[in-house]
Amino acid sequence: MEYPKRFANLPVATWPRLRGLLDAVQPGGDPINMTIGDPKHAMPPFLAEAMTAQMAGFGSYPNNDGAPALLDAISRWLARRYGVTVTANEIMSLNGTREGLYNASMALCPEVKNGQRPVILTPNPFYQVYAVAALSVGAEPVYLPATADTGHLPDFDAVPADVLDRTAIAYICSPANPQGAVATEDYWRNLIALAEKHDFKIFADECYSEIYRGRAPVGALQVAQAMGADPERVVIFHSLSKRSNLAGLRSGFCASGPKNIAAIRALRAYAGAPLPGPIQAVSALVWDDEDHVTASRALYAEKFDIADRILGHVPGYTSPEAGFFLWLPVPDGEQAALTLWAKTGVRTLPGAYLSRDVSGFNPGAGFIRVALCGPKSDVERGLTRLRDTVYQ
Structure with a gap:
């Protein structure tokens, strides 16, 4: 066989x-x-009581895209945290961000970029799902060293222009796992400008965004909206696992332009597993609480x-x-x-x-x-x- x-x-x-x-x-x-x-x-102190109140929901199929209450809570959180406007059709709930980081490539990476095999750029070291996603869609993974010399973030300016022209997706994690480095506003502006010039998408893994010392990290979507960039240029990924100490809840979301989210939702309708209804209901409460x-x-x-x-x-x-x-x-x-x-x-x-x-x-x-x-x-x-x- x-x-x-x-x-x-x-x-x-x-x-x-x-x-x-x-x-x-x-x-x-x-x-x-x-x-x-x-x-x-x-965990959030209200979680057990809230989950108990939602138990009957396990008897029904969940909303594929995310329940309206959850999408509204995420939209409110993004507005409070980053000052961005994101509507419900620009968000999708996820069974943890690993699912989203993988399936977004499946939904959004083209088979060919400028007549050639597409490239997916990945920081090195990195969260291993990035590489598996690249292989799954037939792209060429290109690993960019994220070392002390580069501020522990990939140096996208060092990527040759012919590789950038083949690039379909660039993964980046900020705050970085494992180094804890944070992309500055200038860093994001430079990367978004490169993506606009060479026509690729940025997958911003921001799962550690709420664990910081001093100033809150700036976000990719925050900078993209301020620049007036194409709303489909950036896809952000967030999770309750780190923010709210709920790794076992498997609850996260991605947000982007409506075309990207529509494509990700369409794939989920065929091949994905939506977040269970009671978990969606509880997650809405968790996104609304900052204490x-x-x-x-x-x-x-x-x-x-x-x-x-x-x-x-x-x-x-x-x-x-x-x-x-x-x-x-x-x-x-x-x-x-x-x-x-x-x-x-x-x-x-x-x-x-x-x-x-x-x-x-x-x-x-x-x-x-x-x-x-x-x-x-x-x-x-x-x-x-x-x-x-x-x-x-």
């Missing part, structure tokens, strides 16, 4: 790869998991202060602007993660597992990613063990 070859060269996925590295080794202390970005702060978001952001700020105190002296340490990860320099990410687990029980993620080798260079190989999602006591104990093991 023949199987498709388009995924044959995929590396082992991140989490099976990590289990293969660490699970055969006994932890050297009580385990502290600092790998996955799984928020552990309190729990403010409280959670304050907790992350305290944990980053702990990180700065413990690791501030480490050469190359950078305190991130946003998100909840540390991107820590080490000689070898795999070896550091293995040593740390074997000696202390602290579980971290090698940076190479989030990156691709390009011309013999993997921009994540000299890093480990550390998630600050657990209680402050675990963060302090884990980072102290890490410092005393990796940086002594």
